[in-house]
Each structure stands twice: as structure tokens, then as C-alpha cells.
Amino acid sequence: MKRIVIIGATSAIAHAAARLWAERGAALFLVGRNAARLEANAADLRVRGAASVMVHAMDATVDAAHATMLAAALAALGGIDVALIAHGTLPEQRECEADLARLRAEIETNGVSVCLLSQLFANHFAGQGGGTLAVIGSVAGDRGRQSNYAYGAAKGLVARFTEGLRNRVAKSGVQVLLVKPGFVDTPMTAEFEKKGLLWAQPEAVAAGILRAIEAKREVVYLPWFWRWIMLVIRHIPERIFKRLSL
Known part of the structure; x- marks a missing residue:
């Protein structure tokens, strides 16, 4: 039986x-x-068949609430096998440009707190000699774009942080998985009226996360084709990239 904190x-x-x-x-253990x-x-x-489900607001x-939450999870579950960090917001870029307090808040929510x-969780897993940390980032963190660089910067921070964290705890038997979804049809993206072939459903992304955990992956783009889309975007020369409306 897997013991999972979300x-x-x-x-x-x-x-x-x-x-x-x-x-x-x-x-x-839901947070x-x-x-x-x-x-x-x-x-x-x-x-749906869960062995047990406990909640924690x-x-x-x-920051001060984090240690209390971990202690509550350990008391409730008796141990942790998997932690999925999936919280976040999708800020409006122009609001972040105009309001520096909003910009700070969004970076703290989507980057620093993650x-x-x-x-x-990595410290806990390293101490117990194993475990899986799965963190939801975004393809937006692969390159700063004018349309969402506040959000992208926060997700870029998460990408670099988890990369270094993975390097540090690998010898302790800890899996650190960074999940990079593309466009996902969720309440957070409800304001987007046109949703075409590049959009995925949350159920498909969730299934991809579980597969990546089981396969001991380190980074996964979901759906898979975003790896190649972002490869192209990352390699566009800056002199050309500045002229694009991305």
C-alpha cells in the first residue's frame, strides 16, 4: 500500500x-x-477505493506551516512513500507587470513555496533512505516569453532547484521527478476560449505522472510532444525570438 501526500x-x-x-x-493525505x-x-x-484519506488545511x-503539515502526515500515514507537489496559480502577466506586490506574490506561490x-520532503526521504518526490513545473519554465515570464520565471526556478536537489539526494535512493505539463484544460485555464490539439485533459496528465513515477523518470513533458516543441523554442536565436509574439 502506497502512502501518498498531495x-x-x-x-x-x-x-x-x-x-x-x-x-x-x-x-x-490531502493538503x-x-x-x-x-x-x-x-x-x-x-x-473509489482508497485505503484511507485524511485532509490537512x-x-x-x-513557511511556518510546512513542518507542522509534515508531522501531521507522518502521524496519519505512519510514513510517506510519495509526495506530489501540485499547488500553484496562473497569474495574468500584465497585472504582474503593473503591480510589483502581485509579481512577488506569484513568484513566491509558484516558485519559492514549491x-x-x-x-x-527531500530531506525526509533522504533520511529514511528512499521515496519519491514529484513536483509539477511547467513548459513555461523552459524559456522566458513576453506572454507569461512572471509565471515562467517561477517555474524556471523550480526546474533548476529540483535539478540540483535530484543531484544531491540521488545517492540516498530518492527519486525527484519534475513534471512539465503544456496546456491543460482545468479551471485555472478556463479563461482560454480556444483550446485546440495542443490541449490535454487533467486525467491524461495524471496518468502520465503515475507512469513517470513507476518508470523512475527524472523529467517528463506531458503530453510527450511538448518536449520537442520546447526544444525548438529553446533554440530560436535571441535576435529572432525578440521579434516573436510568444
């Missing part, structure tokens, strides 16, 4: 992953800001 458990991708784990009989939504999700997961941007929680 941070940002009310997000669409996280809940889709939790449903898959519940069907496999996992014990789940999020909205206690009522956590309880609703927990009820759904119990019906926490604002991930409050790194701090990653370090917390």
Missing part, C-alpha cells in the same frame, strides 16, 4: 492523480487551502 490536492491534475491512486488502494473542497475530494476518493506560502516544500 500538496495542492484540490487542483484538477492533483485530484485526477489521487483518483488513480485511490483505485489502487493507496493511503492519501490544500480550502478545507471544504478537501473534504469533498476525500469523500470521492474513499468511494494549509496555505503553502506560509522549492521550500521540495526541500522539506
